Amino acid sequence: MAEQAQYEELVRQFSAFGAVKREMARILPSDCPSGSAAVLTLLSRHGDMRISKLAELLAVDMSVTSRHVAHVAERGWIERSPDPADKRSRILRLTPAGEDRVREMSRRTTQLLAERLSDWNDEDVAQLTRLMTRLRASFDDCRSAHRAPPPDQPEHSTRTPAITQ
Numbered sequence: 001m002a003e004q005a006q007y008e009e010l011v012r013q014f015s016a017f018g019a020v021k022r023e024m025a026r027i028l029p030s031d032c033p034s035g036s037a038a039v040l041t042l043l044s045r046h047g048d049m050r051i052s053k054l055a056e057l058l059a060v061d062m063s064v065t066s067r068h069v070a071h072v073a074e075r076g077w078i079e080r081s082p083d084p085a086d087k088r089s090r091i092l093r094l095t096p097a098g099e100d101r102v103r104e105m106s107r108r109t110t111q112l113l114a115e116r117l118s119d120w121n122d123e124d125v126a127q128l129t130r131l132m133t134r135l136r137a138s139f140d141d142c143r144s145a146h147r148a149p150p151p152d153q154p155e156h157s158t159r160t161p162a163i164t165q
Contacts, residue, residue: 023112024109024112027108027109027112028105028108029101029104029105031075032072032075032101032105033071035058035064035067035068035071036068036071036072036077037105038058038068039054039058039065039068039069039072039078040072040077040078040094040098040101040102040105041102041105042054042057042058043078043092043093043094043098044094044098044099044102047093048091048092048093049091049092050083050089050090050091050092051065051066051069051089051090051092052089054069054092069092072098075097076095076097076098077094077095077097077098077101078092078093078094078095078098079092079093079095080092081093
């Protein structure tokens with residue numbers, strides 16, 4: 001197990017990583033803030049879904065998710081249609097304009113990373129990707145553990161399984 005000082009340095013690096021995220025957010029189109037970009041990216045990656053599933057994937061409250069969904073819907077990047085299984089619910093899906101927006105955001109972020117990491121070799125980039133994937137999975141495991149049923153509750157409870165992005 002790592003020493004306390006290593007975890008403290010990791011915390012400092014996470015704080016500093018905010019600058020990287022801010023720079024990546026600055027290259028997004030001005031009409032597509034990071035919350036909207038996340039909605040589009042998740043719909044692109046996971047396909048059509050209910051807003052409740054989107055809120056879970058975003059790990060934010062339904063009211064926040066609803067604001068992001070309204071923003072992208074107003075711009076014609078997604079459509080909301082009745083859920084055949086439950087007419088009170090809506091299914092969210094990317095429109096062709098939304099797919100174009102996702103491709104443009106991907107192009108911009110890929111280009112930025114390629115520029116900033118141009119002096120990194122392929123193995124360093126691959127190692128960073130592996131470690132970030134592993135870190136995220138560790139946090140997904142923690143989220144899942146927090147949702148585990150109490151020992152006296154049956155396993156088939158109504159708890160929601162962890163969803164990885």
